[in-house]
Amino acid sequence: MDEIGVVKTKFLQFDGLRLESGLYLSPITVAYETYGELNDRKDNVVLVLHALSGDAHAAGQDENGRAGWWDGMIGPGKGIDTNRYFVICSNCLGGCKGTTGPISVNPETGAPYGRSFPLITIGDMVNLQAMLVEKLGISKLHTVIGGSMGGMQALDWACRYSDKIKSAVVIAATARLSPQGIAFNWVGRNAIMSDPVAPFKNGALVDDNGKTGRGLAVARMIGHITYLSEETMEAKFGRKLTLRDMDGTTYSLEENDGLGGEFEIESYLQHKGSLFMERFDEDSYVIITKAIDHFDLVRQHGDLVSAFKNIAAKMLVISFTSDWLYPTSMSLAIVRALQASKKHVSFVEVDLPYGHDSFLVPQGMPNLTRIVRGFLKGV
Amino acid sequence: MSDQIREIRTPFHEFEVGFNIIIDLIAPGTRVLDLGCGSGTLLARLRDEKDVEGCGVELDQEKVIRCTERGIRVMTLDLDHGLEGFPDLSYEYVVLSRTLQQIINPELLVREMLRVGSKSIIAFPNFGRWQITLKYLFTGRTPVVRTFPRPWYNTPDIHRVTISDFRHFIHDIGGKIEKEIFIIKDKPGTNILWPNCRAEWGCFQISAQ
Numbered sequence: 102m103d104e105i106g107v108v109k110t111k112f113l114q115f116d117g118l119r120l121e122s123g124l125y126l127s128p129i130t131v132a133y134e135t136y137g138e139l140n141d142r143k144d145n146v147v148l149v150l151h152a153l154s155g156d157a158h159a160a161g162q163d164e165n166g167r168a169g170w171w172d173g174m175i176g177p178g179k180g181i182d183t184n185r186y187f188v189i190c191s192n193c194l195g196g197c198k199g200t201t202g203p204i205s206v207n208p209e210t211g212a213p214y215g216r217s218f219p220l221i222t223i224g225d226m227v228n229l230q231a232m233l234v235e236k237l238g239i240s241k242l243h244t245v246i247g248g249s250m251g252g253m254q255a256l257d258w259a260c261r262y263s264d265k266i267k268s269a270v271v272i273a274a275t276a277r278l279s280p281q282g283i284a285f286n287w288v289g290r291n292a293i294m295s296d297p298v299a300p301f302k303n304g305a306l307v308d309d310n311g312k313t314g315r316g317l318a319v320a321r322m323i324g325h326i327t328y329l330s331e332e333t334m335e336a337k338f339g340r341k342l343t344l345r346d347m348d349g350t351t352y353s354l355e356e357n358d359g360l361g362g363e364f365e366i367e368s369y370l371q372h373k374g375s376l377f378m379e380r381f382d383e384d385s386y387v388i389i390t391k392a393i394d395h396f397d398l399v400r401q402h403g404d405l406v407s408a409f410k411n412i413a414a415k416m417l418v419i420s421f422t423s424d425w426l427y428p429t430s431m432s433l434a435i436v437r438a439l440q441a442s443k444k445h446v447s448f449v450e451v452d453l454p455y456g457h458d459s460f461l462v463p464q465g466m467p468n469l470t471r472i473v474r475g476f477l478k479g480v
Numbered sequence: 481m482s483d484q485i486r487e488i489r490t491p492f493h494e495f496e497v498g499f500n501i502i503i504d505l506i507a508p509g510t511r512v513l514d515l516g517c518g519s520g521t522l523l524a525r526l527r528d529e530k531d532v533e534g535c536g537v538e539l540d541q542e543k544v545i546r547c548t549e550r551g552i553r554v555m556t557l558d559l560d561h562g563l564e565g566f567p568d569l570s571y572e573y574v575v576l577s578r579t580l581q582q583i584i585n586p587e588l589l590v591r592e593m594l595r596v597g598s599k600s601i602i603a604f605p606n607f608g609r610w611q612i613t614l615k616y617l618f619t620g621r622t623p624v625v626r627t628f629p630r631p632w633y634n635t636p637d638i639h640r641v642t643i644s645d646f647r648h649f650i651h652d653i654g655g656k657i658e659k660e661i662f663i664i665k666d667k668p669g670t671n672i673l674w675p676n677c678r679a680e681w682g683c684f685q686i687s688a689q
Contacts, residue, residue: 417548433565436555436565437564437565438565440565440566440567440570441565441567443567443570445553446553446555447548447553447554447555448554448555448556448557449541449544449545449548449554449555449556450541450556451541452541468541468545471545471548471549472545472548472549474549475545475548475549475550475551476548478551479548479551
């Protein structure tokens, strides 16, 4: 098989999930996709974990021809070879792509949860993933792998379900987000909260009162700034203008139609923000970023060495030189704590200029592919 | 330091006799930490020939990736920052081969090696050979020879260390030399007359006293 081809997202229903907060969330739907074939021994399963804005569609094409978010990594002959492995990816709890989240209907009220959706944790997302895996009849995973929030989940998997995984790959992640990271997420949530209008899912850009509901777009723009490196921005956009270069600043922005951004970096962010408004739910954004902010294995266990004491899996930690949101020092903190308790850990700092997003960009894929392929083979 | 300069560390095939010495020193079934492990050739041999559970440390990205492709456990770390995070006595052997002369602060690193490993094995090119010292004496210039193949202004070999230097150094930091093996003309030997002026390479097994 050369390509995965068109895939359809599947759904499974669960009675409910006991959240770490103690609340019981019920009922629950999980959206997931699978690629490759489960072998007879059921020991070739790789669970792929998506980041903040990802979904279950990790590889192949959906019905509209949209490629999965990690199509460069997952497929026949690729880093996670679907000729060899059975790959599962599910939309996380609190998401807006099929798994129960704020846009789901609350059975008690008959209306979507919206902002009344309970606070959830990375651990809740992981517990739901474990329920999915169990329901699919799989008792042990070959590997859990993810970047950013997905990396946090992979790390949480290793701590929480040490007997259910053989290995974990933690990419551009951290055991606890920096206050800087929390600050950026807070500004993003503020943009959403300050905007009384939710973005329109049907493509309309204004409501009856002329409000745009662009809070989510602003949040996404802030996110994008933190995912890129200065070097990439310089190389990709520099100070280039998208509009005709009018004489000095003797014009008004309106005259030059510059309200949508004059510099290329402005229109890039504008574009990314607008796309995101169409495909994402603002309450999901709030709930998921909150889960990311609260994730803290140090607070949960006293220190990282205690957090990792039960880990039996082979661990691979990957960071990127240009990632300033989840910098190498955070990956090193994980690595050193694993070393301190003599766990089987490998650590690769990959030299790529694309910032936090390095694990998603096509240019980073060749090296990342070699690393992941080699590690999976050695598990 | 550019990748290009790092590349010129004596390549494996030219140091095979050295690797054989190191492999002979290591007991089967032990844990070995190889500092500056390159693309994992020594660790792969130790795994295959001696059932060793190895871990490599390397800074060069291409080599680190080669290690993962070969199934060698590896970490991207800068040896000039010491061995923070490695627990005391967590390895039976810590190996530093062909790299001592490139470390900014050898004392820091060798003390760390003695802390982390029960035994340490260090192999380095000897700058005390008579051919080198004579050249130094007669030309008044830093010699370029096979074991120090680059001129002083463009080389990762920032220390010109002799076997005698090394013995004194280990004594000064309170270490114990357990074994000494020398390489002359690609042949190993232990009881060699005047190794400081004759050996091309020195290979020492040391431990904390």
